[in-house]
Amino acid sequence: MDALKDFLKDKSFLFALSFILLTEIFMQIGCYKPFQKKTSYAQSVNRITDSAVKSIPILKPNILIIGTSIAYEGISAKRLNEKIKSKGLIAQSIAIPGSELIVQELALRKFLKANPDLKYIIHVNEMHLPWVDRRTLIDSSLAMVTELNRWETLSKLDEDRYVVSWKDYIYLFVRWVAYRHDIADLILKPEKRWKEFCKEIKRDKGNHYIYTNEYKQSLSPYQFSSVTECLVKTIPGTSIPEGSDRHHLDALHKTCKLVDETKFTLEANELTDLFKLRLSNFYKFIADQKIKIINVYPPVNHHLDLKDNDLRREFWEKEFSASMINQKFDLSNVIPSINNEAYYYDLIHLNEKGMEIFTDALADSLLKHAI
Numbered sequence: 001m002d003a004l005k006d007f008l009k010d011k012s013f014l015f016a017l018s019f020i021l022l023t024e025i026f027m028q029i030g031c032y033k034p035f036q037k038k039t040s041y042a043q044s045v046n047r048i049t050d051s052a053v054k055s056i057p058i059l060k061p062n063i064l065i066i067g068t069s070i071a072y073e074g075i076s077a078k079r080l081n082e083k084i085k086s087k088g089l090i091a092q093s094i095a096i097p098g099s100e101l102i103v104q105e106l107a108l109r110k111f112l113k114a115n116p117d118l119k120y121i122i123h124v125n126e127m128h129l130p131w132v133d134r135r136t137l138i139d140s141s142l143a144m145v146t147e148l149n150r151w152e153t154l155s156k157l158d159e160d161r162y163v164v165s166w167k168d169y170i171y172l173f174v175r176w177v178a179y180r181h182d183i184a185d186l187i188l189k190p191e192k193r194w195k196e197f198c199k200e201i202k203r204d205k206g207n208h209y210i211y212t213n214e215y216k217q218s219l220s221p222y223q224f225s226s227v228t229e230c231l232v233k234t235i236p237g238t239s240i241p242e243g244s245d246r247h248h249l250d251a252l253h254k255t256c257k258l259v260d261e262t263k264f265t266l267e268a269n270e271l272t273d274l275f276k277l278r279l280s281n282f283y284k285f286i287a288d289q290k291i292k293i294i295n296v297y298p299p300v301n302h303h304l305d306l307k308d309n310d311l312r313r314e315f316w317e318k319e320f321s322a323s324m325i326n327q328k329f330d331l332s333n334v335i336p337s338i339n340n341e342a343y344y345y346d347l348i349h350l351n352e353k354g355m356e357i358f359t360d361a362l363a364d365s366l367l368k369h370a371i
Contacts, residue, residue, distance in 0.1 A: 020176065027175035033147075037182050038196040041143040045096055047200075048210050049107050049148070052094045053114045055208040061092035063366075064111060066104050067124030070298045071095035073349040074358045075124070078209045083363030093210055095124065100133070100141050101278045102156050105285060106148040112289060121286055122294045122362070127312035130275040130319075131264040135163045142171055146178050160278045215351040217248040219303075219341035227303060230256035230347065248345070255347035259304065266311050268319060276319060283323045293326045294366075299358055300332045301347055302340040327369060334361040 026032065036043035055061070063084075065075055072095040080091050094107050112118060137145070137157075145153045150172055157164050171177050186193050221241035224230040234253035240246065286293055300309045309332060316324070335343045335354055343354030350358060 024174070024176055027179060032175070032179060034200075035186065035193060035197055036179075037185055037193065038200065040182060041098060041140045042147050042178070042182070045099075045103065045107065045144040045147050048094055048096055049110050051210045052092050052111055055092055056115045058208050059090055059092055061090045061115065062117070062119040063089055063091040063122060064108070064118055064120070065091060065093035065095055065122045065124070066108060067095040067298075068099050068126065069095075069097035069349060070126055071122075071124035072097050072211060073213045073215075073345070074298055074355055075122075075362060076209075076212045076355055076359050078212060079356065079359045080363050083360065084366055087367060089120075089366065091122070096144070098140050099144065100137075101275075101282050102137075102153075102160055102162075103141055103144045103148070105156065105282045106145055106152060108286070109152060110148060116289070118289070118291050120292050120294055122296055124296045124298050125316065126298065127300075127309050127316065128262075128264060130272040130315070131269075132262075133271045133275040133278070135161075135271075135274065137162055137164070137168060142168060143178070146172050156281075159281055161274065213345075213350065213352050213355040215248075215345045216353075217244050217345055218351050218353070219252070219344050219346070220339070222252065224303075227256050227260050227347070230303070231260060251349075252346045255349070259347055266308075266315060268315075272315075272319065276323075279320060280323045293324070295324050295326070295328045296362065297328070297330045297332045299335045299343075299350065299354065301344050302335075302337060303347060329362065329365040329369070331358065331361050331365070334358060 033046055036046065052064075059081075065071055065077060071093065075093060075095070077091045077093045081089075084091070094104075094111055096103060096107060099107070108121070134141075145156075153172065176183075221243040222230065222233050224233050230252065234249055234256060236250065236253065238249070240249050244252075283293060297313060313330070313332070335350075335357055343350060343357065345351040345354075
């Protein structure tokens with residue numbers, strides 16, 4: 001017992017404890033947020049939602065785009081506004097790559113606190129999502145909800161029937177636990193993090209839009225006719241054709257591998273039932289705010305199974321019709337079938353050329369049907 005008392009009184013221990021507590025307080029009040037690792041899930045959700053909130057006094061948006069990386073890469077809010085502003089419509093986007101419905105709703109709640117006068121929400125629906133929903137929060141989702149309102153997160157976890165462990169709660173409320181890998185990376189590469197920090201400040205200065213897809217690369221140089229052939233032609237270390245680069249090769253290989261390894265049933269199951277509950281909760285919250293929902297089915301790459309996508313869309317129409325009571329735009333076939341691969345960056349995401357077509361098609365649909 002005496003040894004324990006001596007240890008607790010030791011100056012080194014007290015200094016270490018004080019340092020941990022003090023830095024935890026600083027992190028709790030957001031002092032570490034600007035220095036988070038670029039492209040991390042925590043940094044992404046903060047950058048996207050904070051930028052959208054900051055843009056409200058300037059843009060005064062009455063339309064908000066919500067979705068995952070499909071919407072993030074596929075829709076340019078700036079280009080969309082140029083097409084629809086004549087009708088008094090102004091859009092902003094909080095589409096977050098890798099986001100589950102719980103992340104999307106918490107991000108929306110954050111935005112609405114600063115802009116309660118929103119009229120429309122464009123929700124970009126991906127056909128496969130009901131079959132990949134989860135009972136527990138994966139690491140990426142946990143990292144993102146931790147950056148949003150944590151008390152609202154607790155309520156949503158219960159409402160959406162997530163299975164939550166004590167480790168999840170610790171991650172949710174203790175910043176040293178949530179940021180441990182980020183801090184370790186900062187210690188190992190401080191110069192790189194500082195350059196990212198300065199670059200981010202310059203990029204955001206005077207820019208009211210979160211992101212615009214500027215990828216010029218496409219699938220065309222690889223000339224594959226199937227997902228299996230795509231895997232062979234994009235093996236890491238293989239020769240890179242003209243018009244591509246290492247990052248593009250890697251992204252293409254990853255999406256081809258994802259499609260090849262992911263086989264979904266078309267039947268309703270426990271996961272689709274969970275998704276139905278969560279989608280219903282999400283849309284009920286939106287409806288309670290007197291906001292109209294516009295569901296959008298995004299473009300589908302012709303290398304994927306188009307018949308399968310049609311069947312999944314029918315599943316959505318049947319199973320989720322009670323929730324999807326407002327406008328629906330089916331834009332799954334807006335990308336030209338001729339030379340279809342020229343409009344995609346990888347097997348799932350559009351490049352700049354494809355983004356322009358998707359955005360223009362969405363603008364046309366809004367002007368014709370939404371008002």
